[in-house]
Amino acid sequence: MKSICGVEGVSAWGIKEGKYGLALIRAEGDSAGVFTRNLVKAAPVSLMEDRVRKGRLSAVIVNSGCANAYTGERGIRDAAAMADIAGEALSLDPGSIGVGSTGVIGRYLDLPLIRDQAFRVAPKIVRSPEAEVMAARAIMTTDLTEKHALERRETFSVGGITKGSGMIAPNMGTMLAFMYTDAQIPARDLRESLKIAADRSFNRVVVDGDTSTNDICLITATGSAGKVNMAEFQAALESCCRSLAIQIAEDGEGATKLLEVTVVGAPDEESAAKVARTVIESPLVKTAVYGTDPNWGRVIAAAGRAGVKFDPDSASLVVSDGKDSEQLVKDGTIVVDLARAKARMQGKKVIFVLDLASGNGEATAWGCDLTEKYVEINGRYTT
Structure with missing residues (x-):
């Protein structure tokens, strides 16, 4: 395994149908996030800025094809509805589920499609190499390749998937990134570590100079590997984020170099x-x-x-x-x-x-x- 499923306690699956995709990633633990600083924030960003303050997630649901951005109060309700759908499909508390969206701005979510896809994806969730590929492909838009990274250390691992190809000038973290570690790290420390790692990786990637409305990077620590040296964890997290950032740059829209x-x-x-x-x-x-x-x-x-x-x-x-x-x-x-x-x-x-x-x-x-x-x-x- 080469990314998220290389981390103990993480399972996933995804589906891609035309330009519409959906991924579910299940992992229980302390969590943190960084988000876009664009004044125009997508509904899932607004929802997660509030929800991540609780410091714990049990899963994430991510759709591609529709950004659910610039959609007003309906967009906020729809983002919350996505969490409700995932909670029902996975038998989890909807309040503990992270939400991400990517795609066209100014369009409303097709919730019946999302519900249909989620209930087809949920039974297939597993920890395997195929699962991380399916999840990574599900969240792609104009990306040509899925993006994975895994950093193994003697006692713990850090893994992540991301999507991003255009509208890349992140002013927070990245377009969509989902990071996981089996290290036992409290939410407060995760937040500080992620901010530093994002500043030294995702915040130094520019494809076209446009900062997305949907930029979101979440990290969850399952804790199964126990306590670790924080300096070693920081180095592993930064290395993992840097690998993903470079993959985004390599896959820039229309890029040859x-x-x-x-x-x-x-x-x-x-x-x-x-x-x-x-x-x-x-x-x-x-x-x-x-x-x-x-x-x-x-x-x-x-x-x-x-x-x-x-x-x-x-x-x-x-x-x-x-x-x-x-x-x-x-x-x-x-x-x-x-x-x-x-x-x-x-x-x-x-x-x-x-x-x-x-x-x-x-x-x-x-x-x-x-x-x-x-x-x-x-x-x-x-x-």
């Missing part, structure tokens, strides 16, 4: 992350990556508008394909060999390392190139 930007020499980690995200989300940088154009000027210019103070005449920039690298700028001086630099951009992964020479802060952000296919996908998204 993964873009990774590491900023070093910043005043602090927060400043480094701010610069890295600004470079990652620049349409000019993204199109240059698509065209295999080692345009150092676009990278430096994007860094300069990030709101972080540094001396451009002291900055250095390197481009790499993950194996070989080529210096573009050294201490403010252009030193590029264009042919060699362009060769570093031919593969599926392009890495920029930008040294601001202004401190010890370091951070990495992930994204993808911007292609004609992105416009094709989103130009007719609802039709």
Whole structure:
């Protein structure tokens, strides 16, 4: 098993019928979540912001195809109805069930379909490799592949699934992510650990610069592995979230290349992350990556508008394909060999390392190139 079912106490199943899917994941334990900061919040986000304060979940129900966003009071009632449906299907308290939705904004849920799918999925819930694949596929929209991650340690595991391909500039956690651990972690500690992990992973992924109305990341600790070292747990959680974040960037809508930007020499980690995200989300940088154009000027210019103070005449920039690298700028001086630099951009992964020479802060952000296919996908998204 390679994700959630690799964690003791977690079982799942899912169904995908056309663009409409539904997943049920069962796991009892202390829970926490992080959510979108978009002013326009989907109904399931509003519901879960309140419900997760109780600090405990027994299952989640997730639908794809309809975001249940910008749907007013009816949307809130429908989100609660989803929990009621899952509670009935799983014989659980509806108040202990998490809810997530993804899909088209401004459309109402088809509750009869959700009920029908939930009652077909519930009897199949199991802990198996197939189960985690079915659950991950059920929540996909424009994703081309399901996304899984599992971090095993000597005494515990952390696993997760996520979906995300477009409308990716998370300002909380991610699009939809469901994380699980068999470590015994109280809800308060889970909340702090998840926030840190999200900031260092999901919050550093940009595909197109749009923050979704539905971003939600939930974590549940089943506790079957007992108490663990918190530093070791934090490292495992961050590693698991980082793997999922990179998979989102790789699967960006229309993408042909993964873009990774590491900023070093910043005043602090927060400043480094701010610069890295600004470079990652620049349409000019993204199109240059698509065209295999080692345009150092676009990278430096994007860094300069990030709101972080540094001396451009002291900055250095390197481009790499993950194996070989080529210096573009050294201490403010252009030193590029264009042919060699362009060769570093031919593969599926392009890495920029930008040294601001202004401190010890370091951070990495992930994204993808911007292609004609992105416009094709989103130009007719609802039709």
